[in-house]
Amino acid sequence: MHDYFLFVGLPYIALFSLIVGVIYRFNSDKYSISSLSSQFLEKEKLLWGSVPWHIGIIVILLGHIVAFTMPSFLHALVSNVRILYTFEAIGLTFALFALCGLVILFIRRLRNARIQAVTSNMDLVVLSLLTIQILLGILTSTLFRWGASWSTHTLAPYIQSIFLFRPDITYVTSMPLIVKLHIANAWLIILLIPFSRLVHIFALPLEYLFRLPQIVVWNSRKQEEAVIVAQAEAESRRYFLKALIGITGGLILLVTGIADKVIPFFRGAELTKKEKEELLNNKLEKMKAAIKQKELESERLTKDFIYVADLKDLKTDEGMYFTDYQMKPALAFKGNNGLPVLYSAKCTHLGCTIINKVKDGKLLCPCHISHFDIKTGNVIDGPAPKPLPQIKYILMDSNTQIVTNIDTTKLNEYKVYIVKGENT
Ligand code: FES
Incomplete structure (x- = not known):
């Protein structure tokens, strides 16, 4: 609350x-x-x-x-x-x-x-x-x-x-x-x-930086000198503020990567054919990823079951990444009994993605080194405060019927699905 x-x-x-x-x-x-x-x-x-x-x-x-x-x-x-x-x-x-x-x-x-x-x-x-x-x-x-x-x-x-x-x-x-x-x-x-x-x-008193200096005319010599000193101080403040704005602007350019584009522009650099191809390929990849993302979102909105993998393709020592119903990364493994084990791959510490390889029975979050037990998802060591949430699944047979009684001789025919509403 x-x-x-x-x-x-x-x-x-x-x-x-x-x-x-x-x-x-x-x-x-x-x-x-x-x-x-x-x-x-x-x-x-x-x-x-x-x-x-x-x-x-x-x-x-x-x-x-x-x-x-x-x-x-x-x-x-x-x-x-x-x-x-x-x-x-x-x-x-x-x-x-x-x-x-x-x-x-x-x-x-x-x-x-x-x-x-x-x-x-x-x-x-x-x-x-x-x-x-x-x-x-x-x-x-x-x-x-x-x-x-x-x-x-x-x-x-x-x-x-x-x-x-x-x-x-x-x-x-x-x-x-x-x-x-x-x-x-x-x-x-x-x-x-x-x-x-x-x-x-x-x-921000930006106009102060660019307005003309104010001229004050005094009759007394002493006051005139004081004004000259004050004007010199004001001028130096202006230089300081201009420099500050310049440095800040420079940092913005640097950080946002605009400098990358501005410098070649003044240098008159031309992209080579290979660079252009790479650029286009990058854009294409990004567009494909965006389309894939939208497809995943709409699939999760409209379908009650989402296919994860064929059970025969899952491994005990290397997880298969998939996207859960909350559009978060998740991992599917095969347990020692041959049945699937599904975990959220979002670390319970600060949300980094868990590495999919199992080493010494442990899963690793690389951000701040948390280890999780592959059998239970429990935290073994590291700053993660909670176990990795397990994700519920169902199995379907080759006729796309939900398996209610698991036949261990047919495990290789089963497909793994996650169910809407079960893991929210
Ligand atoms: S985000 Fe995983 S240990 Fe920090």
């Missing part, structure tokens, strides 16, 4: 609050869409806190956005182990960078009397939630490695299901507590955006 509230109710409340709250603030007082600068009260700590915090969080958010909007692209990218390591290292580095900045900002708010005077309770709540969020993110990425990979087939489909108004919490309910808290806390932060200084993320 609380899962439904945290992962369905809370997200929709948060998104509703975000949209309505921000529109209301824009309409009622558009000048309140800012973070109320306290720079004139204290500059030094602000610089050391604000710059790392903003650079860190922008990169982290971009990474999350790419994972949630282009999961297949990211999954393909991080299937190269070197790229996966690089992504994880970049993510962790920038998260630590953001955390350092946040801690400095927090201390500044608590210890400087002048800043304290302009600090609201909401500022402290938001700073606390952000600190908790970054810590949970760092814990998630260190305790449950390779998030850039597993999040693409667990968190990304969950987020997409929320935005498509078809919420599916099965992707997150079996997640470890830390990951669940990270998700729920993110929704809470989104909920608070319109009521806090976080709303300034919708007020």
